[in-house]
Amino acid sequence: MARGRRAVLGAMMGAPLAARAAELSAIPLALTMGTGQPGGGFSVYGQAWGQAAQKSARISVSYRASGGSAANVLLVEQNAAQLGLVVLAVANQAWAGRGTWTSGVKLQGFRALFPICGASLQIFAPARSRIRRLRDLAGKVIGVGPAGGAGAVLAPEALAAAGIRPRLAIEGLYGEQIDLLHRGQLDACAFFGITPLPSVREAAARGGFNLIGFAHDEIVAAARALPGIGAAVIGRHTLPHLSAAVATIGSEAIAIGAASLPRSIAGVLTTTAMQHRTDLLRDLPGSGPARLGPGWIDHSSPVPFHPGAAVALRASGLGVPDALIRG
Template identity: 45%
Template sequence: MSLCRRNLLRLGLALPAMPAFADTPALLMGTGAPGGDYAVYGPAWGQFAAAQAGVSIAYRVTGGSSANILLIEEGTAELGLTTVAIANQARSGTGSWTAGVKFRAFRALFPMFPSVLQIVSPANTGITSLDALAGQAIGIGPEGSSAANSVAQILGSVGVQPKAMVTGGYIRQLHDMLAGQLAACAFIGAPPLPAIARAAMTHNLSLIGFSAPEAEQVARVLPGMSPMVLKAGLFPGQRVGVGSVGTVNIAIGAASLSKDLAQAVTQAALDHVGQLAAAIGTAPHPCPVSSVTDVGITFHPGAAIALRRAGFDVPDKFVEA
């Protein structure tokens, strides 16, 4: 999907006049891999943010959540997208990707939308339950994505141990699954994840779910994860809701961003919630600030100003310069 200025105008999106930060160097935003929602949402938000703040924004295709935090931590990027579950790993130094380091250079800007774990397998494999994934090779998405950094823990918390968990691009891994090289794919994203939705249009896939006790067990073990439901009709032939687990996506910025700039790029998203949801094919789904602060993630002071003006409750103790 191309999100050039002309296309945004076609959608009826009023782009404000260029103001305020003309002397600011171009910002870099870490997004995500093709076939995932970050690859679309990031540039869509960036178009609005650039127009509202009067800055240039470039984009870096990454694996996703943890990769974007690392870009900000090393000073390469100023903006990015991640999930609450991965942000918690970064803050606490848990998760193998952190090597025990506690990352402090990023701040939350605004909650975006929920992402849900979507586990699919070709119907002809006969794999229809979590238990059946034991001893199998499964794809877990790009290196640096939320799934790549949490699926092992999610499955392990309910006693499921696949033989191998392989990272790779969404589109490529689904191709490998359909070719019989992987038994299933387990990706985290706004449902339906674009790559899965495309595959489901031409292939009969089984959607593998969690029981309520299994989902609650995952939530107990992994901060930032909670029980969620893949509602009926998301995928062809899906007649009932399927239980799963998921986390909330958040936009993040470098702590070093000025208060005014952080406020402007946050306000741009808050002013275009419906259009950003449409860009990834979901209905607007406001996520509470508490979904971020419950695991101790702090907001940029500029973002807090925009959020409070929009009616969000951002406690002072969760605002950090």
């Protein structure tokens, strides 16, 4: 970035949002966002956020339909994208260099921008099968969603922590794996994403599936093994034909930006998302924006906030401690 452009962007940090948007319109900006595959929530949310940014701040956003959370972290690390959507538990692994997908390398070239909504592990099996509880998945063949997605990264580890080892955990596109489930070539699917994932909602509408829940001790075991994972509930009204709420594990879906993202840009993007929190989830029926009470930040997470995003979050009334901000 040219020195003159940096100076303009720096000056914009103190300006009101409307003024910043006007100044941004004079600067050609094109950002790439890592989202996800069709059938997942990130592909829907990412485009809604990008379109809102284009409208409010004239920031042009293109999209990379990656596998999901882990793939998006890698895109940002490689400077192939400046923005991404991830599940916090995956972001925690990246920052700490945990999980087999990181190969022990600490991936710290990204920063948190803002919370989006809850995400959860959504496991379902044909109603005709004998799979009713989590332990029934032992020795079975399960689909975990796209390679590089949160399901592919977290589902096998969560099940292993609960003492359950499927025979195979196969990666693949959401729709293809649901078709394989219909044909009996998979025993169950275990997808992790925004609650509920569009593909899971569509499968539930067709009927013939049972949602598989976690027992309390299984939730505790998974949470102990995977930082950023906690108890979650898939509400009765979240999915068609669901007769009762189902206990599972979950994490927060968040937006990330490259550490090198100018503070003004991170601020405008965060402000846009916070001002349109509900609208951006409109095309994801059953989901809802993150709860932003006094304890909204997971202080156990090592992932810091982008300074520009922190300014915008504070302007929205959310407390972001200085210790959790890193340039």
